[in-house]
Each structure stands twice: as structure tokens, then as C-alpha cells.
Amino acid sequence: MALLVADLKWAEEGDPVARIARHLKIGVGAVLAFEVVKKSLDARHRPPSWRVVLRLEVADEAGVLRRRIPSVRLWSPRDEGRYGREDGLVRPPARSGSGRPIVVGMGPAGMFAALYLAEAGLHPLVLERGAPVDTRVASVNAWWRGKAPLDAEDNLVIGEGGAGTFSDGKVYTRRRDGQLGYIFRRLVEFGADPELLQDSLAHLGTDKIRAILPPFRERLRALGAEVRFHARVVDLKVEQGRCTGVVLDDGTEESASAVVVAAGHSARDTVKMLIEAGAAAEPRGIAVGARIEHPQALIDRGRYRTEDRGDLPPATYRLTHHPATGPRGHTFCMCPGGMVVPASNHPGRVVVNGMSFAARRAYWANSAVIVDVPVSAYGATDPMAGFRWQDAIEVRAFELGGGTWAAPAQRVPDFLAGRRSDDLPRTSFPMGIAAVDLHQLFPPFLGQALAEVIRVFDRQIPGFAGPDALLLAPETRTTSPVVFTRTSGQESTTLRGLFPAGEGAGYAGGIISSALDGLRAAISIAG
Ligand SMILES: Cc1cc2nc3c(=O)[nH]c(=O)nc-3n(C[C@H](O)[C@H](O)[C@H](O)COP(=O)(O)OP(=O)(O)OC[C@H]3O[C@@H](n4cnc5c(N)ncnc54)[C@H](O)[C@@H]3O)c2cc1C
Structure with missing residues (x-):
């Protein structure tokens, strides 16, 4: 059994047990255990104050309840769900004879x-x-x-x-x-x-x-x-x-x-x-583009405005460009301290994506930069049309990469200028990269839209489109078509x-x- 204490004024400093004991008018030793199950800022007063809901165990529950303190009542099974302590979902008994799902x-x-x-x-x-x-x-x-x-x-x-x-x-x-x-x-x-x-x-x-x-x-x-x-x-x-x-x-x-x-x-x-x-x-519209990879330090500088991020975690970003008219795009699945990975399950098709380990300690940061692709781009209206459209890009990527699983890649300034890169920087991608003008890979509308949103994002993170930025493609499988x-x-x-x-x-x-x-x-x- 436990008690629920609602709407208790809370301070970050001070002894919480003493605070609870005072509220319940009991001794400090009678507070056996407590858990803050909800904490919110009450801005009705100046200065604002923290208010909490507690799940509380005390030595003499009946004694506390007898005092009829308005904010105190018994903890109920429904509170488990309401305060997210448990899932709060009611499970029905098995339905016999109906077969298994x-x-x-x-x-x-x-x-x-x-x-x-x-x-x-x-x-x-x-x-x-x-x-x-x-x-x-x-x-x-x-x-x-x-x-x-x-x-x-x-x-x-x-x-x-x-x-x-x-x-x-x-x-x-x-x-x-x-x-x-x-x-x-x-x-x-x-x-x-x-x-x-x-x-x-x-x-x-x-x-x-x-x-x-x-x-x-x-x-x-x-x-x-x-x-x-x-x-x-x-x-x-x-x-x-x-x-x-x-x-x-x-x-x-x-x-x-x-x-x-x-x-x-x-x-x-x-x-x-x-x-x-x-x-x-x-069929359903999707978003398609490329992975962009930078040294993590470039992203840290852009986000934290400091050369040394100290104890801060590797910086992350989420950028969007949603103008009223014209191409719309955003970054997606940003992986700080991560690596770009080959993500195909089909022989002869290149697809890239991103992953990282819990520590996010890798030298690089990467993210998808993708632009909206409407159903009308698929060239057909049957439900599989979008898959065929994606597949064609993935097959072309495999061929342009030389048929070795190397990912087509291009330095971002070269992509913006429409020329193949003479040399490519180091990358985290484990299966090799090949210098390709990505405008050859994408349909023209997509290449142009991607260039436009990258230019916009470059204004938000200095160096985003600089010489240290590398595009690897294609990032086709962000959502289902x-x-x-x-x-x-x-x-x-x-x-x-x-x-x-x-x-x-x-x-x-x-x-x-x-x-x-x-x-x-x-x-x-x-x-
Ligand atoms: C590299 C990578 C990085 C990602 N990073 C993130 C991230 O950081 N955060 C995030 O929220 N999302 C991320 N995603 C997306 C996320 O993984 C997916 O949205 C999510 O896994 C989709 O879940 P799902 O269960 O619907 O399908 P899936 O995860 O695709 O699982 C489908 C399963 O069904 C199985 N299957 C398919 N057909 C059959 C069949 N005929 N018979 C039996 N089994 C079958 C498959 O083998 C597979 O195991 C990432 C995806 C990738 C590829």
C-alpha cells in the first residue's frame, strides 16, 4: 500500500523528507520511501514554483489518512498508469478456443x-x-x-x-x-x-x-x-x-x-x-536525398559556438526548410558521433543510412538531408509505384559506384557547383565511396531541390556546405511509399x-x- 500526495510545493534544495514529514505532520523517521511521479512548474504565482505529485510509503498509513489532509489519499491501481509508473493498460484474460494470433x-x-x-x-x-x-x-x-x-x-x-x-x-x-x-x-x-x-x-x-x-x-x-x-x-x-x-x-x-x-x-x-x-x-509521398557527413567538431562549433565542447554531449541538429512555395526539405535521423552505413537488403542496390554506438564517440557526425517527393513523381499510381521509383535510384547508385557496393559520394561544394569531386575526404562508410556527380543519380528536380535546401542549412550551421562536408547517396528509405x-x-x-x-x-x-x-x-x- 502507498499514499498519493498531490500538489506539494517542492524545492530543489533542502531536505525533501523533512518537507514531506512537515506536510503530513509526522516524524521524519515515519517517511519510509517516496517517489516524485510528476513534477511541474506552477507559473500562476511570481516567482513560479515547482509542484510535485508523490507516491509515498509511511509507517502509519491509517494514521495519516485519519488526519484528512486534502492533498493526501490512498495510491490506487489507476495511478500506476496515470503517472506512468506502470503501463496502465488493462490486460484481458485469454480468450479460450479462439486460436492464437x-x-x-x-x-x-x-x-x-x-x-x-x-x-x-x-x-x-x-x-x-x-x-x-x-x-x-x-x-x-x-x-x-x-x-x-x-x-x-x-x-x-x-x-x-x-x-x-x-x-x-x-x-x-x-x-x-x-x-x-x-x-x-x-x-x-x-x-x-x-x-x-x-x-x-x-x-x-x-x-x-x-x-x-x-x-x-x-x-x-x-x-x-x-x-x-x-x-x-x-x-x-x-x-x-x-x-x-x-x-x-x-x-x-x-x-x-x-x-x-x-x-x-x-x-x-x-x-x-x-x-x-x-x-x-x-501510394504515398516520401522524402529522399543523401547522407551528409561532417567532422563532429564542425557541428559542435556550429551549435555550441565554442572550440572545446567540454562535458557537453556531441552536438546534434534538426533543420527544416518548409517555404510556402518551392522545394521543401529537412534533415532526418541525425547521428552525432556516428557512422554512415550500407543499408540495403537487395543485391545490386546501394542504400545509405546512419548509426551510432551508445557513447557516440566517433569522429564524424552524419544526417539524412532529404526533400519531399510527391506521388506524382513516381510516374504511376498503383501502390507499388513508389517502390519501383526508389529501386531505380538504388540500382543506378550501385552501377555508378562501380558495382562494388561503394556509395556514390561528392564533396558538398562540388555538388552545389555540379562537378564531380577530384578527391574525396575520409569517411566512416565501411564499404568504400566512389566520386560521382550526384546530379547523375537523382532525377533533376530532386538534385536541384537538395542543393537548394543544403544552401539554406549552410546559413544555420557554418561549414554545413563547406569543403569538409561530404554527401553519400542515396538515402531512399526514410519512409514507406x-x-x-x-x-x-x-x-x-x-x-x-x-x-x-x-x-x-x-x-x-x-x-x-x-x-x-x-x-x-x-x-x-x-x-
Ligand atoms: C540504419 C538505420 C538507422 C535508423 N535509425 C533510427 C533512429 O535512430 N531512431 C529511430 O526512431 N528510427 C531509426 N531508424 C528507423 C527505424 O529503424 C524503423 O522506423 C523501425 O525499425 C521500423 O519498425 P517496424 O517494426 O515497422 O519495421 P522493421 O524494423 O523494418 O522490421 C520489420 C521486420 O519484419 C521482418 N519481415 C519482413 N518480411 C517478413 C516476412 N515476409 N516474414 C517474416 N518476417 C518478415 C524483417 O526481417 C524485419 O525484422 C533507422 C533505420 C535504419 C535502417
């Missing part, structure tokens, strides 16, 4: 859908076409080092943890309550730094994400989920407009009470399969029982938004 994909969306379904006692079957994270890291490293060819089923975007495993793991959101609270608290339970619960600009780092995944998987299994790797779903079972299960690549079939497909947007074959099976989808039409319960509008979720469904763009979308699909299924 299936979750396709173990990226953030699939994993959180599976976790909720497992916690609800529904024993989901979780199918992941790729490998567990432990062997996945070795495969990615072997490819980067040229010791193995790209494995289409085991790479940077396919496998346990999905596309987020080899990322910077930015999880930038302010709120930590409700469904977001559920996600963040589970991440901490599986090993993430508890600071994640307070820091709205938190990042995990690829090393930490890799460590979180095995305990996550073990929890799923402990809750009665069946987790299968190297299990690629190649078709849906459909009966009278309802998705009743899946077909696997080895020919086996699995029946399901509901199917969550959280396949990401790199698994083009799976997206195509869903559309062919009858799930309605529409398709959106599956869904009901308010996240079910496909045309295939009952099918729940397209996460980034590949067109409803998320990032680790946390994908996790949230998967979680909501599971809540809808669990009822």
Missing part, C-alpha cells in the same frame, strides 16, 4: 505487438524471416568487410530487432505515460538505461539495442509466445474476405485468430504479397483479421512510432 516481423512494431499479446495471455506465434541478433551482427560485419556476399535474409534491415537494430536508436519523445510509458518501461526492464524514462532526447545506441533484444525475446517465450526465426511468410490464407492465417516459405501453413504484419518497408516482396492477397493500399488502408481498429479495410502495422504499413517512421503502432494493433486484437 500471429505476428509477422520482429522489428519494433512486431515485437511490441507480440509482447502485449503475450502479456494478455494470447500465446502469439511470432515469425521472423531473418536471424536472431547474435548471428545477425556477424553476418553484417562479414558483408561490410567483403568476406561474404549480401545475404538477402540476414542483413542490416532483416532480422531480430528489424531496421532499428543497427541504428543510433534515437527515441526522441517527450511523453512517458500511457502507451509510450508501456514501451519505455519495457525497454528499461530489458536493459535500457533508466535515464530513458526522463530524457526526452534519449538515444539507445546500436550496442545497447543489441543487448536489449535477447531478454526481450526470452520474455516473449516465458509468456508463452512461440518465436521462430528464418520463418518467411510468403502468403496469407484468406477465406471469405477474412485473413485466417499465413503460408511460410517451407510450404507449411499456420492458422490464426488475427494476423499482425509488421514487415517494415524494405521487405518489398511482403508488401507486394499483402496487396496481391487483397489488402487495400495506396505505400499506406495500407485501415479501420480505426487498425484492421485492413478489405481483409478482416489482417492488421498491417508499423513503418511498412505507412503509419510510422521510427522506432518508437513503429512500436506504438504495433502495440495499438495488439490492443485492438486483445479487445
Whole structure:
């Protein structure tokens, strides 16, 4: 049992226990434990003061309640959710005889859908076409080092943890309550730094994400989920407009009470399969461009206005250019102290992205610089049109790079001047770079728009477009070019029982938004 103390005036300095004891009119020794569950600035008075809500344990709870202090009451189970201490989600009992749900994909969306379904006692079957994270890291490293060819089923975007495993793991959101609270608290339970619960600009780092995944998987299994790797779903079972299960690549079939497909947007074959099976989808505009890489010190100077950043973390940035008319662009997925990585899962196609380790200690900073691409640019209106448009750029990048996985690259001043770079600076990209005029890679509208937004950003960070800035391309896979039409319960509008979720469904763009979308699909299924 515990008490809740609402609206208590709080000071950063002084003894908090003495303050609480005074408020409750008890001795200091009777305050056993307290936790600030909410802190806000009360600006109604001058000067403003901090107010807190406390969860409190005292020696004589009944005695305190008998005093009838207006701000004090018993802590209730609903407070767990309200103050984000627990997830606050009500889990229904298992529905016997209704069959188990299936979750396709173990990226953030699939994993959180599976976790909720497992916690609800529904024993989901979780199918992941790729490998567990432990062997996945070795495969990615072997490819980067040229010791193995790209494995289409085991790479940077396919496998346990999905596309987020080899990322910077930015999880930038302010709120930590409700469904977001559920996600963040589970991440901490599986090993993430508890600071994640307070820091709205938190990042995990690829090393930490890799460590979180095995305990996550073990929890799923402990809750009665069946987790299968190297299990690629190649078709849906459909009966009278309802998705009743899946077909696997080895020919086996699995029946399901509901199917969550959280396949990401790199698994083009799976997206195509869903559309062919009858799930309605529409093309969607995306944002495409390149990775820009600078020495981190240049970014630190630009942001902190000092040569020595001291104890400050490596500086980050988020730049946007959204004029009323003309090209619109922004930076995306900035990785301070990180590296640019090859992120293709298709032989013969170059795609770049960014990742960093928890310490963010690398010499470089990188970010996507991307411009809006409307559906009209795809040249067709079917749901797969955007993928074909992206794929064509990625294939051209592979060819322009010399067919060796080298990424086409150009110094930014050369890109702005429209000439190939004579020499290229050092880079973090592990598979080599090739001097290419990127205007040859992009459609003219895209190259021109990219040049325009880079010029604008150069006015915000000195040196952004200077000789130390390098572009590596293409950054094609920032968002999904398709959106599956869904009901308010996240079910496909045309295939009952099918729940397209996460980034590949067109409803998320990032680790946390994908996790949230998967979680909501599971809540809808669990009822
Ligand atoms: C290099 C990189 C860095 C990134 N950095 C960040 C970052 O710092 N912060 C951030 O918020 N986001 C980042 N992102 C984006 C983020 O990773 C994605 O938005 C997120 O992973 C999408 O989650 P998802 O679960 O929807 O799909 P995915 O993560 O793509 O997962 C889909 C899973 O489904 C599996 N699958 C596909 N088809 C099938 C099938 N037919 N059968 C069985 N399994 C299948 C795949 O193997 C994969 O594991 C980054 C992405 C990349 C590639």
C-alpha cells in the first residue's frame, strides 16, 4: 500500500523528507520511501514554483489518512498508469478456443505487438524471416568487410530487432505515460538505461539495442509466445474476405485468430504479397536525398559556438526548410558521433543510412538531408509505384559506384557547383565511396531541390556546405511509399483479421512510432 500526495510545493534544495514529514505532520523517521511521479512548474504565482505529485510509503498509513489532509489519499491501481509508473493498460484474460494470433516481423512494431499479446495471455506465434541478433551482427560485419556476399535474409534491415537494430536508436519523445510509458518501461526492464524514462532526447545506441533484444525475446517465450526465426511468410490464407492465417516459405501453413504484419518497408516482396492477397493500399509521398557527413567538431562549433565542447554531449541538429512555395526539405535521423552505413537488403542496390554506438564517440557526425517527393513523381499510381521509383535510384547508385557496393559520394561544394569531386575526404562508410556527380543519380528536380535546401542549412550551421562536408547517396528509405488502408481498429479495410502495422504499413517512421503502432494493433486484437 502507498499514499498519493498531490500538489506539494517542492524545492530543489533542502531536505525533501523533512518537507514531506512537515506536510503530513509526522516524524521524519515515519517517511519510509517516496517517489516524485510528476513534477511541474506552477507559473500562476511570481516567482513560479515547482509542484510535485508523490507516491509515498509511511509507517502509519491509517494514521495519516485519519488526519484528512486534502492533498493526501490512498495510491490506487489507476495511478500506476496515470503517472506512468506502470503501463496502465488493462490486460484481458485469454480468450479460450479462439486460436492464437500471429505476428509477422520482429522489428519494433512486431515485437511490441507480440509482447502485449503475450502479456494478455494470447500465446502469439511470432515469425521472423531473418536471424536472431547474435548471428545477425556477424553476418553484417562479414558483408561490410567483403568476406561474404549480401545475404538477402540476414542483413542490416532483416532480422531480430528489424531496421532499428543497427541504428543510433534515437527515441526522441517527450511523453512517458500511457502507451509510450508501456514501451519505455519495457525497454528499461530489458536493459535500457533508466535515464530513458526522463530524457526526452534519449538515444539507445546500436550496442545497447543489441543487448536489449535477447531478454526481450526470452520474455516473449516465458509468456508463452512461440518465436521462430528464418520463418518467411510468403502468403496469407484468406477465406471469405477474412485473413485466417499465413503460408511460410517451407510450404507449411499456420492458422490464426488475427494476423499482425509488421514487415517494415524494405521487405518489398511482403508488401507486394499483402496487396496481391487483397489488402487495400495506396501510394504515398516520401522524402529522399543523401547522407551528409561532417567532422563532429564542425557541428559542435556550429551549435555550441565554442572550440572545446567540454562535458557537453556531441552536438546534434534538426533543420527544416518548409517555404510556402518551392522545394521543401529537412534533415532526418541525425547521428552525432556516428557512422554512415550500407543499408540495403537487395543485391545490386546501394542504400545509405546512419548509426551510432551508445557513447557516440566517433569522429564524424552524419544526417539524412532529404526533400519531399510527391506521388506524382513516381510516374504511376498503383501502390507499388513508389517502390519501383526508389529501386531505380538504388540500382543506378550501385552501377555508378562501380558495382562494388561503394556509395556514390561528392564533396558538398562540388555538388552545389555540379562537378564531380577530384578527391574525396575520409569517411566512416565501411564499404568504400566512389566520386560521382550526384546530379547523375537523382532525377533533376530532386538534385536541384537538395542543393537548394543544403544552401539554406549552410546559413544555420557554418561549414554545413563547406569543403569538409561530404554527401553519400542515396538515402531512399526514410519512409514507406505505400499506406495500407485501415479501420480505426487498425484492421485492413478489405481483409478482416489482417492488421498491417508499423513503418511498412505507412503509419510510422521510427522506432518508437513503429512500436506504438504495433502495440495499438495488439490492443485492438486483445479487445
Ligand atoms: C540504419 C538505420 C538507422 C535508423 N535509425 C533510427 C533512429 O535512430 N531512431 C529511430 O526512431 N528510427 C531509426 N531508424 C528507423 C527505424 O529503424 C524503423 O522506423 C523501425 O525499425 C521500423 O519498425 P517496424 O517494426 O515497422 O519495421 P522493421 O524494423 O523494418 O522490421 C520489420 C521486420 O519484419 C521482418 N519481415 C519482413 N518480411 C517478413 C516476412 N515476409 N516474414 C517474416 N518476417 C518478415 C524483417 O526481417 C524485419 O525484422 C533507422 C533505420 C535504419 C535502417
